[in-house]
Amino acid sequence: MKNIFNHQLINLRRQKQLSQNDLANKIYVSRQAISKWENGDAEPSLEKLINLTEIFNTSLDFLILGHDDKNEKIIEIHDLKKAFDKPVLNGVDLDAYSHDRIALLGSNGAGKTTLFNLIVGLTSKDSGTINSYINNRKDLSIMAQENLLIDNLKVIEQLELSASMYEVEISQLDNLMKQFNLYAYKNNYVASLSGGQKRKLSLLMSVMRPSKLLLLDEPTVGMDLKSIDFFWKYMDHIGGSIITITHDFNQIDKFFSKVILMKNGKIFKNVAVNDIHSHNQTIEQWYRYFNDEV
Numbered sequence: 001m002k003n004i005f006n007h008q009l010i011n012l013r014r015q016k017q018l019s020q021n022d023l024a025n026k027i028y029v030s031r032q033a034i035s036k037w038e039n040g041d042a043e044p045s046l047e048k049l050i051n052l053t054e055i056f057n058t059s060l061d062f063l064i065l066g067h068d069d070k071n072e073k074i075i076e077i078h079d080l081k082k083a084f085d086k087p088v089l090n091g092v093d094l095d096a097y098s099h100d101r102i103a104l105l106g107s108n109g110a111g112k113t114t115l116f117n118l119i120v121g122l123t124s125k126d127s128g129t130i131n132s133y134i135n136n137r138k139d140l141s142i143m144a145q146e147n148l149l150i151d152n153l154k155v156i157e158q159l160e161l162s163a164s165m166y167e168v169e170i171s172q173l174d175n176l177m178k179q180f181n182l183y184a185y186k187n188n189y190v191a192s193l194s195g196g197q198k199r200k201l202s203l204l205m206s207v208m209r210p211s212k213l214l215l216l217d218e219p220t221v222g223m224d225l226k227s228i229d230f231f232w233k234y235m236d237h238i239g240g241s242i243i244t245i246t247h248d249f250n251q252i253d254k255f256f257s258k259v260i261l262m263k264n265g266k267i268f269k270n271v272a273v274n275d276i277h278s279h280n281q282t283i284e285q286w287y288r289y290f291n292d293e294v
């Protein structure tokens with residue numbers, strides 16, 4: 001299990017709208033100590049960790065690992081059907097749990113984005129059930145395939161808009177833009193960004209607050225290699241359940257715990273990545289075999 005304490009601390013402090021000084025005063029340490037913890041240069045004593053769990057009303061597991069030890073079901077989909085001109089989803093069954101990192105695979109037109117849109121509520125189902133055990137407004141984030149950006153806003157204005165919706169402190173935005181290599185474009189119009197920069201901005205908007213379920217639709221398409229590497233490293237520090245539509249096979253082997261293959265409007269395979277590796281297969285080989293793309 002990965003220790004992501006410093007990321008959690010930043011996120012939880014922002015959620016509570018506390019400055020580093022405010023938090024330092026509450027637990028009787030210096031502001032510099034908070035800064036070191038958030039930069040990953042030092043870690044608090046157990047006593048201070050416990051103080052932090054009380055302030056943020058959370059568990060030690062959540063504070064350090066980004067999730068509670070219980071692997072809770074967060075979404076349950078049963079016999080989901082959807083047709084447009086022709087049937088697209090023919091009875092999808094899928095459960096996702098709080099620790100899951102799922103790569104959703106399938107050929108073009110298999111219905112992956114349609115499934116996301118149904119989960120988020122952008123599309124209405126024909127039949128079946130989607131039971132969500134999280135608060136979709138607070139705990140569900142999505143980075144959609146089409147960038148949902150407003151062209152005539154400046155980058156900073158676009159981010160301030162999301163920050164106000166997600167109750168994220170505006171003072172954190174400069175730091176986030178620096179991490180995402182967007183700071184130099186802070187006052188540029190969204191319309192003037194390259195495709196890859198727009199993807200990074202969308203990604204930043206979808207991860208600026210912690211979520212229990214994060215849906216990503218082809219997140220790395222259009223990004224350069226450096227940005228792709230940054231993206232996956234960043235994702236590794238995010239808590240909660242993540243379902244990603246991606247064909248970035250190198251990363252699926254490293255990052256994901258499960259792969260789901262959609263075919264003929266159904267979940268054709270739902271397998272642990274470890275199981276595939278234990279048969280000496282890469283995910284790409286497995287995918288090509290089962291998706292008849294050998």
Ligand SMILES: Nc1ncnc2c1ncn2[C@@H]1O[C@H](COP(=O)(O)OP(=O)(O)OP(=O)(O)O)[C@@H](O)[C@H]1O
Pocket residue numbers: 084085088106107108109110111112113114115
């Ligand atoms: N709003 C819509 N109106 C009509 N048809 C639609 C609509 N949305 C999706 N479809 C159709 O549903 C099918 C599945 O599309 P979807 O975008 O879900 O596939 P996908 O697996 O995400 O594909 P890709 O890998 O190409 O992004 C396609 O045939 C598509 O044309």
